Amino acid sequence: MLALYYYPGNASLLPHMMMREVGVPFEMHLVDRGKNAQKSAQYLKLNPNGRIPVLVDGDLVLFETVAIALHLVDKFPQAGLAPEVGTRERAEFYKWMVHLTNTPQAEYRAWFYPHEHVSDEAAVSAAKKAAEQRLYRMFDIISEQLGDRTWLLGDRFSAADLFLFMLMRWGRGMPRPPRMLSNLNALGERVLARRAVQEALRVEEIQPPFF
Ligand SMILES: N[C@@H](CCC(=O)N[C@@H](CS)C(=O)NCC(=O)O)C(=O)O
Known part of the structure; x- marks a missing residue:
């Protein structure tokens, strides 16, 4: 199961919208910025930069919004969120x-x-x-x-x-x-x-x- 670490309206909104476009099941984990949770020891294990978002896909842990977005277009080509490779x-x-x-x-x-x-x-x-x-x-x-x-x-x-x-x-x-x-x-x-x-x-x- 895919899991997105997000905060409302943050850069996590891009992968969130994309996964809704794909229609794939995923979990959402709020990173509570009100409590500075993006700098907690637990979150820093996922993203040592302390920034949102992170996508967890099995044993793959990805930070950087665009890396996550490109991974999603590749993983779900049927969703057509990007043109065909090589074009x-x-x-x-x-x-x-x-x-x-x-x-x-x-x-x-x-x-x-x-x-x-x-x-x-x-x-x-x-x-x-x-x-x-x-x-x-x-x-x-x-x-x-x-x-x-x-x-x-x-x-x-x-x-x-x-x-x-x-x-x-x-x-x-x-x-x-x-x-x-x-x-x-x-x-x-x-x-x-x-x-x-x-x-x-x-x-x-x-x-x-x-x-
Ligand atoms: N280059 C990073 C930037 C991520 C970023 O700056 N996220 C902001 C929210 S949109 C954040 O985590 N801010 C809280 C902080 O820096 O402590 C990416 O695209 O993932």
């Missing part, structure tokens, strides 16, 4: 998954945890503002790349769209949230309309606004 579309899929994780997702760390990026307490709010400006630029570029396509890969829905939805959600409290870009907003609505996504949000007790 041009698959390469585009890799591009988006890697871009989303090492560009906006990484930048969000600087926005959510600006104190980790500066040694001077007085510089924290400037560091957050700078991260915000970089995030705006990143979402502008994603929006330009998306253009009038339905999904990041064009006509084909993939896990990359779920990933983008989660990242848009994280920015919902910014003065200029990603949804203000009309094509991103439309993609967000399309993702939100999926039954698997609604189920994941319901189970995590996430309330509107969703993104």
